[in-house]
Amino acid sequence: MWKCCCKSDEGEIHLLPALPAMWSMGSVTGLKAKGNIQVDMRREHGKWIAFLIRNEKSLPNCTK
Structure with missing residues (x-):
């Protein structure tokens, strides 16, 4: 179920691909x-109000 909210590929994170x-x-x-x-x-009232993305390794990443 979590893949509805967050999908990760090599070097990228896609938030909410199938919510x-x-x-x-x-x-x-x-x-x-x-x-x-x-x-x-x-999420509140149909709108996302907060995202927090933490990278414990401090490597560069791209979010979409």
């Missing part, structure tokens, strides 16, 4: 992406 429309409120913490990256997200 169901019925998810108008909620949050997720601790999603793990490739490269030891952790993602937290929060």
Whole structure:
């Protein structure tokens, strides 16, 4: 299910590639992406209000 919220490929993170429309409120913490990256997200009233992306290795990454 987490792949609806975060998909990671080599060197890139794609946020929300397949989020169901019925998810108008909620949050997720601790999603793990490739490269030891952790993602937290929060949504209210159908809009994303917060994203936090942490890279424990301090390597360059690109988000989309």
